[in-house]
Structures are given as C-alpha cells and as structure tokens.
Amino acid sequence: MKEIRLMKGNEAIAEGxxxxxxxxxxxxxxxxxxxxxxxxxxxxxxxxxxMVTLQAESEIASIHMVYGGAAAGKRVMTSSSSPGIxxxxxxxxxxxxxxxxxxxxxxxxGGPGLGTIQPSQSDYFQSxxxxxxxxxxxxxxxxxxxxxxxxxxKLGFELAFKHRIQVMVLSDxxxxxxxxxxxxxxxxxxxSDEEIVxxxxxxxxxxxxxxERNIITSLDLNPVKQEIINQNLQKKFRHIEETEVRFExxxxxxxxxxxxxxxxxxxxxxxxxxxxxxxxxxxGLLRPITLFPFPSKELARLAKQVKGMQAIEMSAGxxxxxxxxxxxxxxxxxxxxxxxxxxxAPDEVLHVLEQNFIHS
Amino acid sequence: MTEEIIIxxxxxxxxxxxxxxxxxSGMMQDKEVSWFPSYGPEMRGGTANVTVIISDERISSPxxxxxxxxxxxxxxxxxxxxxxxxxxxxxxxxPNGIVHHPTRTDINxxxxxxxxxxxxxxxxxxxxxxxxxxxLKIKPLIDDEYVHKGLEKSLPLRRHNLIPxxxxxxxxxxxxxxxxxxxx
Numbered sequence: 001m002k003e004i005r006l007m008k009g010n011e012a013i014a015e016g017x018x019x020x021x022x023x024x025x026x027x028x029x030x031x032x033x034x035x036x037x038x039x040x041x042x043x044x045x046x047x048x049x050x051m052v053t054l055q056a057e058s059e060i061a062s063i064h065m066v067y068g069g070a071a072a073g074k075r076v077m078t079s080s081s082s083p084g085i086x087x088x089x090x091x092x093x094x095x096x097x098x099x100x101x102x103x104x105x106x107x108x109x110g111g112p113g114l115g116t117i118q119p120s121q122s123d124y125f126q127s128x129x130x131x132x133x134x135x136x137x138x139x140x141x142x143x144x145x146x147x148x149x150x151x152x153x154k155l156g157f158e159l160a161f162k163h164r165i166q167v168m169v170l171s172d173x174x175x176x177x178x179x180x181x182x183x184x185x186x187x188x189x190x191x192s193d194e195e196i197v198x199x200x201x202x203x204x205x206x207x208x209x210x211x212e213r214n215i216i217t218s219l220d221l222n223p224v225k226q227e228i229i230n231q232n233l234q235k236k237f238r239h240i241e242e243t244e245v246r247f248e249x250x251x252x253x254x255x256x257x258x259x260x261x262x263x264x265x266x267x268x269x270x271x272x273x274x275x276x277x278x279x280x281x282x283x284g285l286l287r288p289i290t291l292f293p294f295p296s297k298e299l300a301r302l303a304k305q306v307k308g309m310q311a312i313e314m315s316a317g318x319x320x321x322x323x324x325x326x327x328x329x330x331x332x333x334x335x336x337x338x339x340x341x342x343x344x345a346p347d348e349v350l351h352v353l354e355q356n357f358i359h360s
Numbered sequence: 361m362t363e364e365i366i367i368x369x370x371x372x373x374x375x376x377x378x379x380x381x382x383x384x385s386g387m388m389q390d391k392e393v394s395w396f397p398s399y400g401p402e403m404r405g406g407t408a409n410v411t412v413i414i415s416d417e418r419i420s421s422p423x424x425x426x427x428x429x430x431x432x433x434x435x436x437x438x439x440x441x442x443x444x445x446x447x448x449x450x451x452x453x454x455p456n457g458i459v460h461h462p463t464r465t466d467i468n469x470x471x472x473x474x475x476x477x478x479x480x481x482x483x484x485x486x487x488x489x490x491x492x493x494x495x496l497k498i499k500p501l502i503d504d505e506y507v508h509k510g511l512e513k514s515l516p517l518r519r520h521n522l523i524p525x526x527x528x529x530x531x532x533x534x535x536x537x538x539x540x541x542x543x544x
Contacts, residue, residue, distance in 0.1 A: 267421045
C-alpha cells in the first residue's frame with residue numbers, strides 16, 4: 001500500500017523533490033513558501049539521500065547556484081515567492097540561453113512590489129511570456145492540489161531534462177499553505193557521476209581525451225550563429241507546444257458555458273460548476289495544467305461547442321489573453337479576477353458567469 | 361457526506377491546531393480532507409481562521425465563503441462569520457468575551473464554556489480540545505478511535521504523553537456543550 005500523508009503544499013513538493021532524486025536545493029526564505037526550505041532542512045537531506053540543501057545569501061545567489069549545479073548535469077532547484085522570483089530573472093534568462101535544465105517553484109503572492117503575502121496569480125505573464133530578457137520559454141506547470149505539488153516535482157525534473165529546459169511550477173499561497181492528503185510513491189535514486197556522464201554528454205563533468213571541451217555559455221557575438229541558436233531554441237519550443245500540453249476537463253462534454261481557470265482558482269471554479277449544475281446551468285471547467293504550452297487547441301475545439309468562456313484568475317487579466325488568442329473571436333471570452341491576495345468564492349464566480357452570459 | 365467548517369478566533373487560541381487534529385482524524389477514518397489556514401500576520405495576535413472540509417468525496421474548492429459549521433472563539437470572528445453559516449447549519453461558540461451574541465434563527469446555535477472550564481481544570485492550554493469535543497458531540501462525524509489516531513498523527517512523538525489529557529478535554533467538551541435558543 002502506498003504511503004499517505006496529510007501535508008502542506010510546500011512540504012509536499014519538498015518531499016517530492018527528495019524522492020525525485022534531486023541533487024541540490026538553493027534558496028532564500030520568503031512567505032508564503034518558506035516551508036520548502038524548512039522541510040528540506042528538517043529532513044536533513046544530506047543524510048537521507050546526499051542531496052544538498054543550502055540557504056543562500058540571496059535569491060540572486062540561489063539562482064546562480066542552480067545555474068552552476070545544472071551545468072554539471074545535476075538535478076537542482078530553487079523556490080521563492082513573487083518578489084524573489086523577480087530577482088532571479090537574469091539567472092533564468094542565462095539558463096534559457098544555455099539550455100540548462102532546472103526546477104523552479106514560485107509560490108505566488110500578491111504584487112506588485114512587496115505587495116502582500118496572500119495568494120495571487122499575478123505572475124502569469126512573468127512565467128509564461130518570459131520574465132527575463134530574450135526570446136525564451138519555460139515549461140510552466142500549474143498545480144491545483146497538494147498532490148500535484150508533490151507529483152510535479154518528479155514530472156518537472158523529467159520534463160526539464162527531456163527538453164533541456166527550465167520548468168517552473170507556478171503555484172500560489174493557497175496551494176502552498178493548505179493541507180491535503182498526499183499519496184507518496186517510491187523514491188528515484190540520485191544519478192551517480194557515471195550516469196550523468198552517460199545521460200548528459202553536454203554537462204561539464206570534466207574533460208576526457210575522447211571528446212571536446214563542453215562549454216556552457218549564452219554568449220555568441222557572431223549574429224549569424226546567434227540567429228541559428230535562437231532558431232533552434234524556437235524549434236524546441238514549438239516541439240514542446242506539440243507534445244507537452246496538459247489539461248483537465250470537468251463536466252465539459254455537454255457544457256454550454258465554460259470556466260477557464262488554473263491553480264487554486266480552478267478549485268474554486270470546480271465548486272462553482274457543481275453549484276451551477278444543481279441550478280440546471282450546463283457549465284464546465286477547463287483547467288490548464290501546463291500554462292506553457294497552453295491548451296490552445298482544446299480551447300479552440302470547445303469554442304465550437306460553448307456559448308461563452310469565463311476566465312477566472314486572481315489577477316487583473318493575464319491568462320485570459322491566451323484564452324482569447326486560442327478562440328480567436330469564435331465566442332465571447334470574459335475575465336473576472338480578484339486582486340491583492342483575495343480569493344474569489346465559488347458562488348461569486350458563478351454569479352459573474354451568469355451575469356455575463358445568461359442574464360445579459 | 362461533506363462537512364464544510366470554519367474555525368475562527370484569536371491567534372494563539374489553537375484554532376489552526378484544532379483544525380489540524382480534526383483534519384488528521386478525518387483522514388485516519390479514510391475521509392477526504394482539506395485544511396486551509398489564514399496565514400501570516402494573524403499568527404502573531406489578531407484573528408486566525410482555518411477552513412476544514414471533511415468529505416466522502418473528492419473535495420472541490422478548499423476555499424469557501426459559506427459553511428455548514430462555524431466554530432467561533434472571539435467577537436471579531438462572530439461578527440465576520442455568523443452570516444456565513446448556511447441556513448440550517450451549525451454555530452458553536454465560547455461565550456467568554458462575546459458581547460454581541462448571535463441572532464440568527466435559521467441556524468442551530470450551541471455554546472461551550474471552554475475557556476472557563478478549561479481554566480478550572482488547569483487545562484487552559486488545551487481549551488481548544490473542549491471546543492473540538494463540543495463540535496464532535498453535535499456532529500459525530502469521526503469516531504473516538506480515529507480522533508485518537510488523529511492526535512497521534514498531529515502531535516509530535518515527544519508530546520504523545522499529552523494525548524490522554526487531550527482526550528479528557530474532548531470528553532469534557534462533549535458533556536458541556538449546550539444548545540442556545542434565540543428568541544424571535
């Protein structure tokens with residue numbers, strides 16, 4: 001029988017990375033995600049699996065430690081919350097430029113600036129459109145439960161190494177702080193040095209006579225070469241768009257109206273769907289699990305079926321832009337969001353949908 | 361069965377830990393559970409609250425604004441959450457420190473003199489367990505043996521010597537809970 005525990009989202013992902021064979025965590029505390037570092041420290045990861053857990057002197061130091069660890073072919077990660085993730089953007093862009101795999105966790109709080117410590121989803125643009133400079137994309141996973149916080153640790157590392165890309169788990173204060181049941185699976189062992197050499201021939205594992213030096217750099221001053229580097233990156237992003245889209249549908253089969261929401265907003269909408277169905281409203285929910293790549297094709301398909309889509313986000317309207325791009329005017333798409341750390345209630349979002357599409 | 365509960369009071373009254381023990385106990389009885397706290401500055405004084413859901417089915421939203429049960433431990437929380445109880449729902453409160461008592465006539469209201477009784481018995485630190493007992497008396501969702509297991513799970517090993525005391529407080533809470541009738 002599988003082990004079941006009651007855990008906070010932040011604790012679940014910390015346990016998840018240990019069991020996913022993570023080699024190193026480098027981070028700096030910030031509410032509402034400090035439990036990640038606390039859990040790893042309390043678990044004494046060095047004794048348990050040999051995984052390094054290190055509190056760096058800042059977020060900027062953390063991301064560059066991740067950069068170094070990733071260059072050596074290790075499974076490494078950092079976590080922070082919104083203001084701390086902003087500080088890391090330069091390092092993330094450098095990792096995009098060098099195609100280094102890593103796992104990043106943003107337990108989003110309200111902004112801008114120091115904002116609030118309460119949950120928000122206002123970092124969608126930063127995560128999905130590229131918070132750092134240059135043309136790059138990360139794979140962005142949006143957990144909607146504590147179980148997914150756990151699951152996305154292993155999935156995140158798998159995707160990161162499969163595509164040599166940065167994977168961002170875009171969570172929020174609600175998912176990070178709440179407790180739910182989590183089913184734990186068996187641990188994946190950390191890679192040995194020999195395995196890293198074999199699996200990741202690009203890694204800086206020490207030059208051997210049989211190969212050229214591996215150089216990890218994002219700098220190439222020759223524009224012709226730099227254009228090719230960029231074109232190859234774009235090719236990879238298109239491939240990811242074709243192969244890695246993930247989403248969940250809830251009561252969509254006969255839906256006339258559709259909520260589109262991710263993360264904790266999707267949980268609120270799931271309840272709103274249940275209330276709506278009791279009232280006889282044929283409403284469903286599409287929950288993007290990957291925000292990049294976005295489930296655009298599925299939304300375009302559903303646009304032929306439903307009369308309207310209601311995006312719900314704890315932001316002033318960020319994901320809704322991608323929903324509108326996906327349906328391309330086929331059906332009306334409305335946005336509703338609460339700001340500054342407020343979570344909308346299920347009957348509140350249902351009321352908005354009714355006002356926008358049914359009683360209008 | 362789905363029971364949606366808000367527990368609210370001052371930070372330091374054991375609001376979050378009461379919710380945690382309830383959630384663990386539910387989990388031990390093989391229920392679906394969720395525990396969503398207010399977090400941050402509330403922990404250092406001010407108000408704290410936690411939403412606990414216990415269900416036979418997968419839980420949709422762990423974040424709610426209407427509840428089957430409100431467990432209220434101070435006036436601010438009474439002001440905030442009395443109106444959030446669903447019609448026909450349950451409100452349990454400790455009258456200690458309450459000036460404006462609840463006035464709704466479409467819900468069931470009970471009181472538990474937890475703070476006073478706990479102080480008398482020298483158990484002031486676990487007065488929240490009196491309140492938990494009161495709730496479990498009115499809504500016997502979880503059997504005693506699973507509450508015991510819930511205590512084992514939520515208390516660190518070095519505190520397991522306190523489990524009998526906690527169980528005594530829960531039993532006492534069950535005895536003390538009293539229905540309060542609101543006159544029209």
